[in-house]
Amino acid sequence: MSFERKTDFGPPHYSRFLPPAIKANYGKWKYHEIVKPGVLVHVSESGDKLFTVRGASGRLTATDKLRMFCDIADKHCDGFLRFTSRHNVEFMTTHEERVDDIIQALADIGHPVGGIGAAITSIVHTQGWVHCHSSATDASGVVKAVMDEVIEYFDGRKPIPGKLRIALACCLNMCGAVHCSDIAILGVHTRPPATDDTQVNKQCEIPNVVAACPTAAIRPSTLEDGTRTVEVDQERCMFCANCFTVCPAMPLNNPTTDGISLWVGGKVSNARSKPTFSKLAVPFIPNNPPRWPEVTSKIITMIEEWSKDALPFERMGEWIERIGWPAFFDRCEIEFTKQHIDDFKHAGLSYNRSAHLRRASYMD
């Protein structure tokens, strides 16, 4: 490199940003308790106590809002704060009496407190129409619409059996761990790329485009005038938009046929059951901004059905495994369709290869 300028110095060392109580007790925490919704206390071997207040965040944050967070941290938390792996904001203090002040201060700027323990926490999500070229739906708006409806499961007014993680990705690239969420909201295109044949060869490398397609739907072709382009076998295309990722001349976005699919029963933690993928619940709901009511109401149904029947700690997927998928579809009033039966590479392994069957409507 021939730059004078400093490069590759990396992020600041975290130790610069740790509150004093954390520095003092680093690696010495003994146990924790949930004090009340949204508030944790960690107790150290030394007897020190650290209270954490978790504030909701919509993730997309203006600098002025960050400054308000800083004000709270300066006032109550020795000038330190942190964000969580799910994008909430956390304020820590050793003074129990400050906890309510922090909660109040957050309320004043519109940030409820919650998401700890057996609760819904904020929705991991992506860019949507705010920033990404590939999105089949918006991200922040859907998240806001859903969280407004499930807020009582966040702030503790409605207790639930265990953790419930919702995530949203605005296209099949699935930025965020959508594929392993209790409930996943996934933007889907449902039509093949509208290939701009005059642009393909200019903007894209044809072999890369061909290789990009998971179902081998794309092959090179040549127009009558000799222009090289690609042809999409419409029968084989399942609208993943991977071709669009490598080639801008193959857009899939479409106002009427883009929308949202819902997935359930994934998890990441190793607690009890092994980590597992989310499975298809609702194949398609058209985009209906600004509040996507069909999406929120379906999600609420799923949460309510789970919540009233699950055992303590039982995650959505564990519950469904226990009651069986037919019961899940039945109780949540979701129609089971063609699309629910896998037809990708390992499809056969998802078929019911046993005579295990619960009594159900098919019996009539």
Add this chain to the structure above:
Amino acid sequence: MSFERKTDFGPPHYSRFLPPAIKANYGKWKYHEIVKPGVLVHVSESGDKLFTVRGASGRLTATDKLRMFCDIADKHCDGFLRFTSRHNVEFMTTHEERVDDIIQALADIGHPVGGIGAAITSIVHTQGWVHCHSSATDASGVVKAVMDEVIEYFDGRKPIPGKLRIALACCLNMCGAVHCSDIAILGVHTRPPATDDTQVNKQCEIPNVVAACPTAAIRPSTLEDGTRTVEVDQERCMFCANCFTVCPAMPLNNPTTDGISLWVGGKVSNARSKPTFSKLAVPFIPNNPPRWPEVTSKIITMIEEWSKDALPFERMGEWIERIGWPAFFDRCEIEFTKQHIDDFKHAGLSYNRSAHLRRASYMD
């Protein structure tokens, strides 16, 4: 069809062959009990009782032996007998006092009685060197060698926790349900076909041969003299012999590199756990006729380890699921190798995709 001769008349109707007690109680059986090893009693709603004595069979049977069976049936069973889905022979009588006579008569002609309930029953098997061109090992001989060693689990002298099904197939075609057995003995070739280039085009259809290969290791080729034949990519061949099945000019049989692999933990019944495939235990044991001692001793170890630890009814695979595969390899003193890790189509789904781990040697 322009034949005068009778065709397509099908098998005789079974009703011609049912013992009177069965005809009378067809569909009316109420319950059964195991009277003693190898003997069942079925009780009808009418109160009728039917005793069944199950005799061992090596399956390969001379007509003279069949006549001896007929003698027993004529003497004690109204002239009827049957064979089971695992090739044992069964004698039925309504007279309890005849049971011991039947057992004695069977003993006299060298057929022990057993295989009922929580027991090992006879080994489903195939042709081997007795009749099949494709076999990588013998069938009847290995079966005899194994059954001689495990006879006490058949005749009830050694009780075991649940049913244990052993099956043998002499090549990867797996005639018989070897792929779903508690213990499967499978003949394997371990070298690619020795293609006879001069014969391929004469004896086989080249496109069929190419299509037959599961790993696409075969492609058409042409010799210098213009003869059309096929070429096998040695790296991709996993010795399944499917090419040999469609093309005799590609034999795989080999005295030193053919042998036996052992598989465990499969089952067919839906009792408790779902039906499941057997998994690889021992990749390769060279053929060692006439008694394949390395095969029998490994099988005995597996049976003993299972038998001393399994819960009642617990099948081999259910037991292994409970204790974990690492413990199985450890207790049975089987080395875990490269070959145990799947590398066929759905291989990735067999990887451990969790942090679930038991304490074991790796920890040191």
Add this chain to the structure above:
Amino acid sequence: MSDTPLLDELEKGPWPSFVKEIKMAAKNSAMSQDLLDLLEKSYRDKIGYWKHGGIVGVMGYGGGVIGRYVAIPEQYPNVRHFHTIRVNQPAGWYYSTDALRAICDMWDEHGSGLTNMHGSTGDLVLLGTTTEELEPIFDELIKLEFDIGGSGSDVRTPSCCLGKSRCEWACFDTMEVCHKITMQYQDELHRPAFPYKWKFKFSGCPNDCVAAIARADISFIGTWRDDIQQDDAAVAEYAKTLNILRDVVERCPSRCMEWNGDKLTIDNDNCVHCMHCINAMPKALAPGKDRGCSILMGAKAPIIEGAMLSSMMIPFVKIDEEEDYEAVCEIVEEIWDIWSDEGKNRERIGEFIERVGKSNFLEAIGLEPIPEMVAHPRDNPYIFFEQEED
């Protein structure tokens, strides 16, 4: 000294010895004697000496005989031909001694005197004869009223568990349905016209004593839809010797049973019909009275795409009733049409279903998709949305 020292080792030991059987047959059959000697050679050389079979058979039939030739006929001229005849067994493998003796007599005259009772598909296998004997054998079989079974790309000889004949758990009449199907599809059984083989198997309950789910292209497995029949007094009796909590209740896959030390309660809505509790307490519990069967499809051995178990297609049908039986046959024939038209050479139906996609397959045969057909819905987002007019 014996000519067969290695095989002689296998005359020893408690298990019935196939060597003894071969020797028994060899007394009257030069063919069996050659087989014995050839097998000894195989044991010495650790290799088989059989060549691929050519196409042999009886007139009017396209299958049922497996041709077999020895690779070294000069040394073993009597097994130059050593063909197998697959005789369609009676349903349930019951025989009268008369019928069996007649077959033995015929076989001593025209073949090696060796049999497999039975082959793993279910046939009565007559092991070893010559091409010339095939027609005479079939003429005899006609007289004995035993027909030939399947081989090649046809319907293979159907088989079934003994079902209602001797088992209290049979949820449909396996032997009768098996026989009926066999009779109905004689043409398909005897004249290979499919992309590959097609196996029917019938088990009367989920214990699946004929391993239908593991080795039949179409597997009929009995089940019931009302409550498990329960006799509380008998349960109490079992409680004296059986650890009901540990060995029954805690092993129930759907955890739908409760035992309070006194009374057993089954939440029948959540029972998955696995049979375990019934197996454990046959005098106290039994399948319900409203019985029928599930139909699953697609099992096969590994070649080519890997082994498969059958998967759920029709959760419940009362196949003993004529109307239902006919409806099932219609579906089967519909499937054969589609598979014959679109299946690849040597593609089993299980592989075909996976290749075209189970949903497309269901659509083609007119079945509605229901969640019982899958272990779980798809976990990948590669959904083919159908493009109706917008």
Add this chain to the structure above:
Amino acid sequence: MSDTPLLDELEKGPWPSFVKEIKMAAKNSAMSQDLLDLLEKSYRDKIGYWKHGGIVGVMGYGGGVIGRYVAIPEQYPNVRHFHTIRVNQPAGWYYSTDALRAICDMWDEHGSGLTNMHGSTGDLVLLGTTTEELEPIFDELIKLEFDIGGSGSDVRTPSCCLGKSRCEWACFDTMEVCHKITMQYQDELHRPAFPYKWKFKFSGCPNDCVAAIARADISFIGTWRDDIQQDDAAVAEYAKTLNILRDVVERCPSRCMEWNGDKLTIDNDNCVHCMHCINAMPKALAPGKDRGCSILMGAKAPIIEGAMLSSMMIPFVKIDEEEDYEAVCEIVEEIWDIWSDEGKNRERIGEFIERVGKSNFLEAIGLEPIPEMVAHPRDNPYIFFEQEED
């Protein structure tokens, strides 16, 4: 009337409103104002208006900036460019207010005033600026001692759970290891040279609070190898409010616990380290004292071969110790070499491992196969036997 009636709907309701944030930023930023108006149009038209990003960046770096351009720049000239800068967050996402305010000031001057706290990989995401501003921004970042994160086919910004800083269960020092790795691989992070992206994630225990197993090419997950620490008095305390039998013992995946109503017994040899019992009784149980981590590999989102979770590679290593840390780095570098040489374009390491076969991969990187690496051994017989000289 408002220009943004649809978005205004999303100012209502209890959850923090991103619309309010954009409006807040729009007060000082024409760019944010255009974003607001453009987004309203998207809400009206139900479609996004962004074009593919070209390659933009800061000098000397090959990644860290996502180029973004509006598709209709005539109408929305202020978002003609709307690039994102990924700033490498401090491990554990802790900040001092000083540092955060400084970033805010810088961003108000050079960008839209909008951020994502944080991106889903973990970066502090600065949302929206122009190509011309990139160099000035980086100059400012240098002063603030914040470097740029990853994008493209490089090491992506590593991230970790808060670990020892605030969690009693951390089995290794996630924040320190994450920081060390980040510093060690600055070159790989800033200059894309791999077949595709590579993500490091570190979770202190099997609860996996950073979802490492689902979304990192290499996932470090804390675990322990001695016994679970158990405080019987505290267990007794929990027993007053918690149904220990139903909610702890019966939910243990390896069924290795016993509760006699009085005393809890754990068969630690059979514990699979799932964390459930510890989660349920944090005052009574804790991971053992002999702690380290498991290393798993290969997680990714669906494109192309389908989503994958990471799979077990190294069951236990004490990565906090320098020697072990270095050994792990050596393996990582070895893997990069192999993957760079033999990986296909846009092939993630998880896909690479499946393509070449996990055993071959293990062999290449010098790890012994052990059964802990698989859920179960192979069930198909297509074994590649190695052909040593016979």
